[in-house]
Amino acid sequence: xxxKTRKSESAPTPxxxxxxxxxxxxRLADEARATVEKNATELRKQRLSIAxxxxxxxxx
Amino acid sequence: MELAEETCDGLARVGPRYNAxxxxxxxxxxxxxxxxxxxxxxxxxRPLLGIPYGAKxxxxxxxxxxxxxxxxYRDQVIDMDATAIAKLKRAGxxxxxxxxxxxxxxxxxxxxxxxxxxxxxxxxxxxERWSGGSSSGSGAAVAGGxxxxxxxxxxxxxxxxxxxxxxxxxxxxxxxxxxRHGAMALSWTLDKIGxxxxxxxxxxxxxxxxxxxxxxxxxxxGRRFRPLDTxxxxxxxxxxxxxxxxxxxxxxxxxxxxxxxxxxVAEFRKVAPKFARAALPALPFGxxxxxxxAAEGSTIFAELIEGERFEELVDTRQKAGLRVSLDxxxxxxxxxMRLRNAVSAAFAEIFKVADVxxxxxxxxxxxxxxxxxxxxxxxxxxPQQTKRPGNTGLIAAGNLAGLPAIFFPCGFGxxxxxxxxxxxxxxxxxxxxxxxxxxxxxxxxxxxxxxxx
Numbered sequence: 001x002x003x004k005t006r007k008s009e010s011a012p013t014p015x016x017x018x019x020x021x022x023x024x025x026x027r028l029a030d031e032a033r034a035t036v037e038k039n040a041t042e043l044r045k046q047r048l049s050i051a052x053x054x055x056x057x058x059x060x
Numbered sequence: 061m062e063l064a065e066e067t068c069d070g071l072a073r074v075g076p077r078y079n080a081x082x083x084x085x086x087x088x089x090x091x092x093x094x095x096x097x098x099x100x101x102x103x104x105x106r107p108l109l110g111i112p113y114g115a116k117x118x119x120x121x122x123x124x125x126x127x128x129x130x131x132x133y134r135d136q137v138i139d140m141d142a143t144a145i146a147k148l149k150r151a152g153x154x155x156x157x158x159x160x161x162x163x164x165x166x167x168x169x170x171x172x173x174x175x176x177x178x179x180x181x182x183x184x185x186x187x188e189r190w191s192g193g194s195s196s197g198s199g200a201a202v203a204g205g206x207x208x209x210x211x212x213x214x215x216x217x218x219x220x221x222x223x224x225x226x227x228x229x230x231x232x233x234x235x236x237x238x239x240r241h242g243a244m245a246l247s248w249t250l251d252k253i254g255x256x257x258x259x260x261x262x263x264x265x266x267x268x269x270x271x272x273x274x275x276x277x278x279x280x281x282g283r284r285f286r287p288l289d290t291x292x293x294x295x296x297x298x299x300x301x302x303x304x305x306x307x308x309x310x311x312x313x314x315x316x317x318x319x320x321x322x323x324x325v326a327e328f329r330k331v332a333p334k335f336a337r338a339a340l341p342a343l344p345f346g347x348x349x350x351x352x353x354a355a356e357g358s359t360i361f362a363e364l365i366e367g368e369r370f371e372e373l374v375d376t377r378q379k380a381g382l383r384v385s386l387d388x389x390x391x392x393x394x395x396x397m398r399l400r401n402a403v404s405a406a407f408a409e410i411f412k413v414a415d416v417x418x419x420x421x422x423x424x425x426x427x428x429x430x431x432x433x434x435x436x437x438x439x440x441x442x443p444q445q446t447k448r449p450g451n452t453g454l455i456a457a458g459n460l461a462g463l464p465a466i467f468f469p470c471g472f473g474x475x476x477x478x479x480x481x482x483x484x485x486x487x488x489x490x491x492x493x494x495x496x497x498x499x500x501x502x503x504x505x506x507x508x509x510x511x512x513x
């Protein structure tokens with residue numbers, strides 16, 4: 001529900017081509033959110049074995 | 061004194077042509093030059109003594125505002141020297157200018173080269189092309205001959221891209237080799253400060269001065285850098301095993317860049333002939349690195365993002381990116397941090413059979429300053445779509461693993477813009493990286509080319 005309220009009124013569905021100007025702030029905001037979500041999806045696809053992974057979160 | 065005056069004059073006169081300069085620091089430069097002259101009269105001999113340089117405006121320095129390239133911080137004064145600048149001062153160097161940068165080092169994901177308080181970084185090789193980001197002014201000022209060297213910084217590509225686009229040599233140190241005290245933080249776990257200069261040896265001289273322990277930076281490793289002596293360097297170059305994936309150029313280089321990149325690799329093979337194929341595994345390096353710096357950067361700038369001055373930022377896409385990054389989930393940030401171990405492990409496997417990994421600096425030449433950075437190239441033709449990623453994720457992957465890299469020019473594309481190569485090595489392998497790039501530069505003359513004034 002929270003996700004829906006963040007999107008602008010004119011945000012297209014995935015099937016629709018976005019007709020807003022490329023520099024429209026609402027379009028850019030939607031694109032930025034889509035990028036974050038796409039990145040999250042990519043990261044979650046990566047499986048790590050909790051039985052064997054190193055004992056700490058990454059330390060540079 | 062004369063050199064400092066000439067440098068300040070040049071920065072003031074020519075700097076605006078490239079939008080390269082944030083502040084010319086004449087008063088400080090002349091005071092430091094006076095001290096250097098006195099030392100020279102006492103027969104003190106140090107390689108950086110009296111040599112003017114510029115520093116990316118992400119580093120605090122007494123005597124000038126520190127704007128971080130961003131309008132909300134245009135009047136910010138941080139009355140201290142960043143550790144890297146203080147160390148250069150102790151080495152006798154002369155700070156002549158703060159240099160332009162992409163606002164907030166571009167952590168929100170900017171769309172246009174114009175995302176800077178100083179306007180789009182213009183490339184000295186063609187002012188209608190971008191100088192790269194986010195160390196835009198550092199790249200342009202060195203390429204344009206305004207300073208002999210500059211300090212830049214890299215979170216993911218901000219030394220490499222301007223070095224490649226401007227045809228200069230840039231060195232991204234191992235994470236923690238150079239103190240970040242006094243530097244704007246975009247990402248606590250990714251940021252590095254490094255030199256950009258006309259050649260690898262000069263980068264080594266600057267790195268030697270700025271590397272080392274610093275009690276003000278808990279992430280500083282305490283390690284120092286010393287270049288290899290001539291004999292050790294020659295031996296190291298001769299026995300160096302170079303990992304390379306041919307698809308980096310075959311499948312990904314633009315039509316403009318391809319030939320020069322291929323010739324550059326062929327030249328490098330004559331210097332260090334032990335080449336072997338090796339490529340990183342298919343991991344989502346881009347999503348990984350952008351999740352890390354977006355989450356850390358938006359947290360760092362949360363007060364700005366939620367405050368009244370946020371709208372003063374130049375780039376609309378950057379603003380959108382910073383806003384939305386505040387909502388990156390802990391789950392995803394921590395998953396990215398976990399996966400960094402897998403990235404480091406992948407490098408460790410390659411470094412069992414190779415001493416360095418070679419790839420292109422960038423697959424394309426500098427793009428037009430009006431071109432959106434997320435759109436297909438106008439002059440940089442589209443790379444072929446391929447299922448062979450090779451090592452094209454090397455900039456993101458190398459930064460995720462905190463590894464050092466050196467970027468150096470290897471010729472010119474068919475559009476007369478510079479192209480370059482990069483070498484990445486294990487942690488603290490900077491002596492080998494400098495030795496290899498230096499050997500290449502002794503055998504070639506690409507790094508000596510200068511744009512017409």
